[in-house]
Amino acid sequence: MQKKFNKILVANRGEIAIRIFRACAELGIKSVGIYSKEDKYSLFRTKADESYLIGEDKGPIDVYLDMDGIIALAKEKNVDAIHPGYGFLAENSEFVRKCEENGIAFIGPSADIMDKMGDKINSKKVAHAADVPTIPGVDKVIETVEEAKKVADYVGYPVMVKASNGGGGRGMRVVYNEKDLALEYETACSESRKAFGKAVIFIEKYIVDPKHIEVQILGDKEGNIVHLYERDCSVQRRHQKIIEYAPAFSLPKEVRENICNDAVKIAKSVGYVNAGTLEFLVDAEGNHYFIEMNPRVQVEHTVTEEVTGIDIVQSQILIAEGYTLDSEEIDIKSQEDIKVSGYSIQCRITTEDPKNSFMPDTGKIQVYRTGSGAGIRLDGGNG
Incomplete structure (x- = not known):
């Protein structure tokens, strides 16, 4: 059964928000944007048909993670569907369920499918069941350093310590020998907690130069x-x-x-x-x-x-x-x-300091020239 959307809220910012606004416009659907007080002058908020400041008392990241606030605004503005873009709430099955409970379509997979495929451990089990090869390892949560050592000995060094709910390289550590395992395991746990709210760690064989x-x-x-x-x-x-x-x-x-x-x-x-x-x-x-x-x-x-x-x-x-x-x-x-x-x-293009092992860096952009000409596509988000 088909249901034509009249209005879509984009629960994101920057380039991907603009990309979704454009798709809405091309399909004849009105778009709703949200923004934090820090994003008041960002380009993306001007590209939606409607745009609203939310979470004035929240931090710049917390605004885009405020499930209840986003859904409340969506209901107030008679939104039919929410597109999460990537990052933030895009892989949050709880948010999908909240959308469904409030009669708002989520533009993405169902919460149950997201639980299966958005988690690395669960998705490996799905692949096994479908007879698709996965990297040798142990498809269960590693809860202690001692358990990590046993698994690494079983798999064979080098190994990859991974956050099951990770992404973007966070919560991933390569370990070449046992003496480094404890430190790298704890570091992966710490990165996972900071980035995803919890540490769910597993170990698999590290494939060299794949x-x-x-x-x-x-x-x-x-x-x-x-x-x-x-x-x-x-x-x-x-x-x-x-x-x-x-x-x-x-x-x-x-x-x-x-x-x-x-x-x-x-x-x-x-x-x-x-x-x-x-x-x-x-x-x-x-x-x-x-x-x-x-x-x-x-x-x-x-x-x-x-x-x-x-x-x-x-x-x-x-x-x-x-x-x-x-x-x-x-x-x-x-x-x-x-x-x-x-x-x-x-x-x-990343902002890194080549004099400091290419660590992430901040600063003021003095000159910015975009690519142009035949065959060039530019998806920008700020300006």
């Missing part, structure tokens, strides 16, 4: 799922992506096809709905391993949009309205309809 490949998928409410092929995000610093490109031409065609097919297999096994990305590592022998799923839109969605011509954010909204992939509005009749044309590359 290719990091991710597959974009779309699924509708009728069980139809397709992949939009793969992206290569192997160039990273501190486990955070720096350069992303599509297609992943450095891998053999057969390996790429196998990864894409396994991504669809996992998504179908849980009845995944809306946009999502499944991530894999490929070792030197060409073996691929599922590592996690991001049940949301990603920063890198633009790379896939450019080579496939499919608007992922508009598709998210249309799927949430009840349209199927083969509908006239989305117009993906089958997997064979999706073609890759040309190449696309995304480069992230």
Whole structure:
């Protein structure tokens, strides 16, 4: 059953908020923005049809994590749906449930699917059940240093200590020997608590110099799922992506096809709905391993949009309205309809100090010139 949205609230800020506002405008849907007092003069708040200051007594991050405040505003302004973007509440199943309880559509997967796929431990169990290979390790929570040592001995060094609810490189530590394990385990726990509110840690074998490949998928409410092929995000610093490109031409065609097919297999096994990305590592022998799923839109969605011509954010909204992939509005009749044309590359610019081991830094931007010309896409968020 289809329900046309008249108004969508975007529970985010910056570039991704503007990206979603644009998709709403192109679909003839009114957009509602929210902003903190610190974002009063940010560009994104001027791009929505309506924009409201919330949480005057809250910090700049807490505003965008205020589930009750966001939902209260959505109800007051007669909002039909909420798009979370990425980060903040995008992978928070409690927020999804609150939306559902208040009669507001959440543009993304259901809370149950998010619980399964947004958690690294749970998603590895799903992959096992779907007969998709995962990195050797122990798929359970490691609660003490002593337990971590036993697991590391079993898996074999080097190992990766990971926060199950982590992302963006936070809560991830590579350990090469037992003498460093206790410190790295405690550091991963600390990073996880600060970034995600709790420490849920597991350990797996560390794959040396892998290719990091991710597959974009779309699924509708009728069980139809397709992949939009793969992206290569192997160039990273501190486990955070720096350069992303599509297609992943450095891998053999057969390996790429196998990864894409396994991504669809996992998504179908849980009845995944809306946009999502499944991530894999490929070792030197060409073996691929599922590592996690991001049940949301990603920063890198633009790379896939450019080579496939499919608007992922508009598709998210249309799927949430009840349209199927083969509908006239989305117009993906089958997997064979999706073609890759040309190449696309995304480069992230970071503020780091090269004289201090490239640590994150702050300062004043003196000159800023954007790229321009044929083939250049610029998704900006502040100005």
